[in-house]
Structure formats: C-alpha cells, structure tokens
Amino acid sequence: MGNRYLAQLTHTSLARAVHAHIVTSGFKSFPLIINRLIDHYCKSSNIPYARHLFDKIPKPDIVATTTLLSAYSVAGNIKLAHQLFKVTPLTIRDTVSYNAMITAFSHSHDGHAALQLFIQMKRLGFVPDPFTFSSVLGALSLIADEERHCQQLHCEVVKRGVLSVPSVLNALMSCYVCCASSPLVDSCLLMAAARKLFDEASTSLRDEPSWTTIIAGYVRNGDLVAARKLLDGMTNHIAVAWNAMISGYVHRGFYEEAFDLLRRMHSLGIQLDEYTYTSVISAASNAGLFYIGSQVHAYVLRTVVKPSQHFVLSVNNALITFYTKCGKLVEAKRIFDKMPVKDLVSWNAILSGYVNARCIEEANTIFREMPERSLLTWTVMISGLAQNGFGEEGLKLFNQMKLEGLDPCDYAYAGAIASCSVLGSLDNGQQLHSQIIRLGHDSSLSVGNALITMYARCGLVEAADTVFLTMPYVDSVSWNAMIAALAQHGHGVRAIQLYEQMLKEDILPDRITFLTILSACSHAGLVKEGRHYFDTMRAHYGITPEEDHYSRLIDLFCRAGMFSEAKTVTESMPFEPSAPIWEALLSGCRIHGNMELGIKAAEQLLKLLPQQDGTYISLSNMYATLGQWDEVARVRKLMRERGVKKEPGCSWIEVENMVHVFLVDDAVHPEVHAVYKYLEQLVHEMRKLGYVPDTKYVLHDMESEQKENALSTHSEKLAVVYGIMKIPLGATIRVFKNLRICGDCHNAFKFISKVVDREIIVRDRKRFHHFRNGECSCGNYW
DNA sequence: ATAGGGTTAG
Numbered sequence: 001m002g003n004r005y006l007a008q009l010t011h012t013s014l015a016r017a018v019h020a021h022i023v024t025s026g027f028k029s030f031p032l033i034i035n036r037l038i039d040h041y042c043k044s045s046n047i048p049y050a051r052h053l054f055d056k057i058p059k060p061d062i063v064a065t066t067t068l069l070s071a072y073s074v075a076g077n078i079k080l081a082h083q084l085f086k087v088t089p090l091t092i093r094d095t096v097s098y099n100a101m102i103t104a105f106s107h108s109h110d111g112h113a114a115l116q117l118f119i120q121m122k123r124l125g126f127v128p129d130p131f132t133f134s135s136v137l138g139a140l141s142l143i144a145d146e147e148r149h150c151q152q153l154h155c156e157v158v159k160r161g162v163l164s165v166p167s168v169l170n171a172l173m174s175c176y177v178c179c180a181s182s183p184l185v186d187s188c189l190l191m192a193a194a195r196k197l198f199d200e201a202s203t204s205l206r207d208e209p210s211w212t213t214i215i216a217g218y219v220r221n222g223d224l225v226a227a228r229k230l231l232d233g234m235t236n237h238i239a240v241a242w243n244a245m246i247s248g249y250v251h252r253g254f255y256e257e258a259f260d261l262l263r264r265m266h267s268l269g270i271q272l273d274e275y276t277y278t279s280v281i282s283a284a285s286n287a288g289l290f291y292i293g294s295q296v297h298a299y300v301l302r303t304v305v306k307p308s309q310h311f312v313l314s315v316n317n318a319l320i321t322f323y324t325k326c327g328k329l330v331e332a333k334r335i336f337d338k339m340p341v342k343d344l345v346s347w348n349a350i351l352s353g354y355v356n357a358r359c360i361e362e363a364n365t366i367f368r369e370m371p372e373r374s375l376l377t378w379t380v381m382i383s384g385l386a387q388n389g390f391g392e393e394g395l396k397l398f399n400q401m402k403l404e405g406l407d408p409c410d411y412a413y414a415g416a417i418a419s420c421s422v423l424g425s426l427d428n429g430q431q432l433h434s435q436i437i438r439l440g441h442d443s444s445l446s447v448g449n450a451l452i453t454m455y456a457r458c459g460l461v462e463a464a465d466t467v468f469l470t471m472p473y474v475d476s477v478s479w480n481a482m483i484a485a486l487a488q489h490g491h492g493v494r495a496i497q498l499y500e501q502m503l504k505e506d507i508l509p510d511r512i513t514f515l516t517i518l519s520a521c522s523h524a525g526l527v528k529e530g531r532h533y534f535d536t537m538r539a540h541y542g543i544t545p546e547e548d549h550y551s552r553l554i555d556l557f558c559r560a561g562m563f564s565e566a567k568t569v570t571e572s573m574p575f576e577p578s579a580p581i582w583e584a585l586l587s588g589c590r591i592h593g594n595m596e597l598g599i600k601a602a603e604q605l606l607k608l609l610p611q612q613d614g615t616y617i618s619l620s621n622m623y624a625t626l627g628q629w630d631e632v633a634r635v636r637k638l639m640r641e642r643g644v645k646k647e648p649g650c651s652w653i654e655v656e657n658m659v660h661v662f663l664v665d666d667a668v669h670p671e672v673h674a675v676y677k678y679l680e681q682l683v684h685e686m687r688k689l690g691y692v693p694d695t696k697y698v699l700h701d702m703e704s705e706q707k708e709n710a711l712s713t714h715s716e717k718l719a720v721v722y723g724i725m726k727i728p729l730g731a732t733i734r735v736f737k738n739l740r741i742c743g744d745c746h747n748a749f750k751f752i753s754k755v756v757d758r759e760i761i762v763r764d765r766k767r768f769h770h771f772r773n774g775e776c777s778c779g780n781y782w
Numbered sequence: 783a784t785a786g787g788g789t790t791a792g
Binding site for chain 1: 783784785786787788789790791792
C-alpha cells in the first residue's frame with residue numbers, strides 16, 4: 001500500500017477504511033500517507049478532522065502544514081491559516097509555505113499583510129519563485145494606488161527574469177489595470193503600461209487569462225471601444241473575455257450591445273455560462289425588459305441539463321433581482337424559497353426586493369431570519385427604513401450595527417442621515433456629519449446627496465447649499481436634491497436658476513428633475529415658467545410626462561386659481577384622471593374656495609382611496625361651508641362605516657438632542673402646563689397686534705368638534721411655544737408636523753414671530769414655512 | 783503543498 005494508491009482516493013468511506021487499517025494494524029504511519037489523508041479530508045470539506053489528524057503528528061512537515069494552511073485559506077478562514085503559519089518554526093517553512101500564506105492574505109483582501117510577508121521572507125533568505133510573484137502581485141492589485149507601486153515590483157520581476165512566466169505577466173498586467181481605476185492616477189497612463197506588457201509579450205506567452213486581463217482592464221476603466229477591438233481581433237473565442245465585455249456594456253447601460261454580444265456568442269457556439277447569464281439578466285433588470293429576462297430564464301431552464309451548484313446559485317441570485325425589479329415579488333420569493341443552497345447574495349437580493357417594494361414588514365422578517373449579514377445587508381435595511389419613513393428605526397439599526405463592531409460604510413452613513421431627514425433631527429444629523437468628515441467619507445456621492453436632503457429637511461437650506469457647493473463630484477440626484485431643497489423652502493426663483501445652471505453644465509434632467517421643478521413653480525406660483533418646463537420635457541429631452549408630472553402641472557394651475565386651464569389639461573391627458581390628479585384639484589379648490597369642483601374631486605377621491613382620512617374631512621368641511629348638513633352627516637356616516645380613522649396630528653421639536661412630541665390638546669408632555677400658560681400670555685400680546693383666532697379651522701375639525709368648543713389647541717402651537725421657552729434667545733425654532741399645518745396656527749405663528757422677534761420654521765407634510773417678522777415664506781400659498 | 787482572467791445584492 002503506498003502513496004500511489006492513496007492518491008486516487010475519491011471517497012471518504014475508502015479513506016476512512018484506509019485510515020482505520022492504519023490505526024488498528026499499528027501500522028507505523030509514514031508522513032506521506034498521513035499527508036494524503038489530511039489532503040483528502042481537506043478536499044472533502046472536513047477541515048476540523050484534517051486538523052485533528054495534523055495535531056496527532058509528532059512533527060508535522062512542510063507539506064502537511066501547507067496543505068492545511070491552503071485549506072483554511074480556501075475556506076476563507078484567514079485567522080486559522082495565519083495562526084498555523086505563525087506557530088510553524090522557521091526550520092519547516094519554505095518558499096512554498098510562504099507563497100501559500102501570501103495567497104491566503106491576498107484572498108482575504110489583506111494586501112498589506114501579504115506584502116509584509118513578502119518582505120519578511122526575503123529578509124529571512126527565502127528565495128521568491130514565480131509562484132511568489134504571481135501571489136504577491138495579486139495582493140498588490142488590491143492596494144496599489146500609485147504607479148510607482150506597480151513599477152517597483154515590475155523591476156523586481158524583470159530582474160529575477162520571471163516576466164516570461166505567464167502567470168507572473170498576467171498578474172503584473174492585473175496590477176496596472178487595478179491601479180488604473182484608482183482615483184489618484186492617470187488611468188490612461190496605467191492602461192498604456194498594461195497594454196505595453198501585453199503587446200511586448202511573445203504570442204506564445206499570451207494565454208487566455210492574458211487576453212481576458214487586458215480586455216477586462218479596458219472595460220473596468222471605461223474604454224469599451226478598445227476592449228471591443230481586442231475582442232473582435234481574437235481568433236479563439238474565450239467565453240471569459242466575452243463575459244467581461246458583456247458585463248462592461250451592462251454596467252455602462254449599453255444593453256442593446258450586451259444582448260447583441262449574447263446572440264453572437266450563441267451563434268458562434270461559445271458555451272454560455274453562469275457569468276454570461278447573470279450579466280444579461282442584470283441587463284434585463286436594469287432596462288426593465290421583462291420579456292427578454294423571462295426568455296433567458298426559460299432558455300436556461302430548457303437547455304441547461306446538469307447545472308453546477310455555482311451555476312444554480314448565481315443565476316438564481318440574478319433572477320431574484322430581475323423579478324423584484326419587474327415588480328414580481330411572488331415569483332422572486334418562489335425562486336428564493338426553492339433554492340437548495342442560498343448565499344449572502346441571495347438573502348441580500350430578496351431583502352432589497354422587499355425594501356424597494358416598500359414591504360417593510362416582510363423585509364424586517366427576512367432581516368431577522370438571515371443566517372449571516374454583510375455591510376450591504378445593514379445598509380439596505382437602514383436606508384429602506386428611512387425611505388419608508390421609519391427614521392427612528394433606521395437610526396436604531398445604525399447604532400446596533402456599530403455595537404456589533406461593524407464599521408459602517410459611506411452608504412450606511414447615507415442611510416443614517418436619511419433617517420435624520422425623516423425625523424428632522426438636526427443634532428443627530430450634525431453629529432453624523434462630523435463623524436463622516438473624521439472618517440473621510442465626506443467625498444462620497446451618496447453621503448453628500450443624503451446631507452443635502454438632511455439639512456434641507458431640517459430647515460437649513462443654506463447648509464444644504466454649502467454641502468452641494470463643496471461636494472467634489474455631483475450627479476443628477478444631487479442637483480435634484482438641491483433644487484427640491486430650494487423649492488420646499490419657497491425659493492422658487494432660486495430653484496429655477498439652479499435648474500438653468502444645471503442645463504448650462506450639460507447635466508441632463510431626468511423625470512425626477514421635472515417633478516421637482518414643477519413643484520418649485522407650483523409652490524412659488526410661477527405658472528408661466530412651470531408650463532414652459534412641462535412643454536420642454538418631451539420636446540427637448542424626450543421624457544414622456546407621466547401621471548405625476550400631469551398632477552403637478554394641474555396643481556400649478558389650481559393653486560393659481562386657473563381652473564379652466566387645469567380642466568383643459570385633465571381632459572387632454574392620455575389617461576383617465578387618477579387619485580393624484582383629483583388631489584391636486586381638491587387642494588387648489590380648498591385654497592380658492594371653489595366648492596363645486598372641489599366637491600366633485602373629493603367625491604372621486606373617495607371612490608379611489610376610500611381609506612384616506614383627509615378626503616372625508618375636506619369634503620365634510622366643504623359641505624359644512626355650504627350649509628348642507630345632511631351631506632355632512634352622510635360623509636361622516638360613510639367614514640364611520642368604513643372604519644376610517646383620522647390620522648392623529650402630532651408635532652415635534654428637538655431640544656438639546658431630545659425630541660419632544662406634542663399631540664392636539666396635549667396633556668402628556670411633563671411641561672405642558674407651563675406651555676399653555678406661556679401661550680396665553682403670547683396670545684394676549686398677539687391680540688394687541690391684531691391677531692384674531694380663526695375658529696373656522698376648529699369648527700371644521702371633526703375630532704375637536706366633539707369637544708363642543710373652539711378652544712382646541714393644535715400640536716404645532718404647543719411645540720412652537722415649547723421651543724420659544726427652551727431654545728436660547730436668537731436661535732431659530734424648528735418644528736415638524738406629520739400633517740399639514742393648520743390655517744389658524746399659520747396665522748398665529750406670523751404674529752408670534754413678531755412678538756418674540758424670532759425666526760420660526762415649520763416643516764409640514766408638504767413644505768416649509770419660515771416665519772419671520774410677521775411674514776411667512778410661503779406667501780400664504782400652500 | 784503554493785500562482786494569474788469573467789458574475790449576481792446598495
């Protein structure tokens with residue numbers, strides 16, 4: 001019995017039999033045989049048992065150590081690999097075991113540790129071989145961000161004469177390619193260096209990885225044309241290179257080119273694999289091409305007979321994303337549930353599917369059930385909570401993430417900041433901002449965009465502007481966020497100016513830009529401008545106005561009292577008026593007292609959104625104004641019968657990093673008596689300046705009507721008064737309300753701002769009101 | 783016993 005026989009061992013049962021024989025017969029175990037057994041157990045993923053055997057050897061040799069070390073490395077257990085290496089005496093280390101350890105570091109993305117070890121081995125007199133260079137160059141690819149890093153090892157490779165080893169050549173090319181994507185270098189220069197290596201290598205040296213490396217290099221650095229030229233010049237068709245090209249097209253949004261390459265691959269008879277499929281499925285997801293995606297799905301099911309585990313995993317992962325992006329959550333979940341093996345990507349894909357579909361309950365369940373989580377998992381969940389209005393939960397999760405010892409990435413910070421936007425928590429937002437600066441995340445695009453929105457939603461438009469102006473890179477999201485910030489704070493003209501500047505800088509507006517600019521015009525009463533922008537949408541930018549664009553246009557006309565124009569638009573729209581259209585009509589009618597149209601709009605809304613509380617209240621108020629009390633009774637009865645609950649109004653204010661919440665006629669807040677008392681004093685002063693409480697708003701409020709008096713105190717008044725009492729003189733009062741601000745409160749705040757000579761900012765569901773010196777920025781237009 | 787190329791989740 002010898003090594004030759006054991007080399008053919010493929011079954012654990014056989015290995016066990018041999019092993020048992022060794023043990024029972026007292027057979028003196030030769031290192032060769034034990035090493036074979038260790039190797040076997042490693043390969044059959046039973047590393048703990050391999051380790052058990054290893055520990056029994058009185059004096060493990062280099063081969064046994066290296067075998068085990070590589071097994072740890074492949075399994076991703078860098079800690080155990082490094083431990084094993086550290087306890088190995090120098091006498092039983094050699095170049096091979098150093099190579100294995102360098103590779104282990106490299107595969108665990110620790111380029112610096114790998115490089116350190118390379119330096120150490122040379123200092124100790126071990127001679128690097130081609131394997132060493134391939135490994136250490138692989139590690140350098142992870143960290144090289146300056147040309148000289150690549151050049152240093154390049155020199156050493158040349159001196160040692162190993163540039164003629166394909167794996168070394170390829171790894172060196174990879175180094176230049178990776179370094180080229182660092183923001184600190186001239187990427188063309190580094191790509192030229194990689195290309196020179198490629199061109200100067202003899203044809204026989206260039207193997208499939210060489211071609212793929214240079215093609216993928218061009219793809220990664222955005223030169224799709226150069227990549228394509230090389231691909232077209234190849235005589236042998238390597239699927240890997242084609243896959244790199246396809247994924248390049250997909251990443252840059254050239255979906256047609258990607259599908260075209262797929263068809264060519266197919267007709268040339270190149271074997272399509274999981275990498276091809278994942279890329280084209282992702283193309284179908286991003287381009288929203290449901291038909292093509294499901295065709296690919298069907299084709300895979302029909303043609304792939306015996307898919308490997310890796311194939312099943314990656315293709316299904318891509319399909320989960322595809323189906324969620326097409327809004328087919330059920331199909332996505334079906335695939336997810338049926339998968340025999342799931343990995344982190346599968347879990348993250350289904351999680352973000354639920355989050356994007358705003359199914360936050362389901363997302364929470366998935367998040368809890370996940371067997372493991374990555375930074376991405378936390379980030380998806382945190383920003384998902386924020387996007388769905390769960391600011392408090394978002395911040396909580398962010399803190400929990402830190403408690404678990406994870407370092408949040410810039411996206412996670414963006415999610416936390418978005419949570420602050422929801423809450424209007426400036427204190428938390430500013431603290432996060434300073435952490436971000438300390439950590440150097442402040443150049444991140446997503447962080448910048450989140451900060452713009454956060455400062456704007458906390459009432460500090462100018463701080464938002466500062467962030468916008470100091471961001472190193474901006475995208476259309478940044479412009480949209482800043483335009484929206486100005487619009488919400490009533491700076492309609494500035495919003496338009498910024499939009500015009502955006503056009504001057506050749507940034508293409510998207511559908512969101514138009515939603516924003518239309519709201520800006522609407523808030524500021526800029527009818528002519530709004531109509532103009534609406535017309536340019538299709539004419540200049542080829543963006544077909546959708547329902548929400550129309551509803552904003554109608555809103556623009558209605559607010560200005562131009563009901564006949566609004567009617568014309570409604571009738572000429574390519575679709576039937578839906579809820580947002582009626583809502584726009586209704587709110588315009590409310591401002592201008594157009595009862596006839598208002599009642600019609602509200603009755604329509606009642607049919608479309610029977611659970612929306614505001615409609616019943618508006619409708620009953622309008623009937624009440626007209627004195628049609630039987631109609632009032634009918635609407636109320638309807639509301640009761642349908643079990644529609646009025647969303648309770650609440651307002652909050654942040655004082656010294658604490659959020660204080662107030663309800664209508666609040667009796668819960670510990671200092672509420674002092675608040676009422678101070679409010680009384682204020683009203684006394686306000687009356688002297690001409691303030692008359694408007695009971696209309698109270699009378700028509702169905703909830704307070706039961707109290708049969710007109711003295712109900714709205715939550716926003718309590719919060720503002722509390723702020724005046726607690727916030728240092730001169731500092732702005734910032735109050736947030738979940739619903740729209742009440743008309744009497746709006747009027748009262750104008751007087752209060754004059755009486756106490758302070759700026760008061762109120763954020764309601766729709767926009768901001770800046771009260772200063774008896775005036776409001778909204779111009780009574782909201 | 784050790785090395786180099788392509789994919790999917792924000």
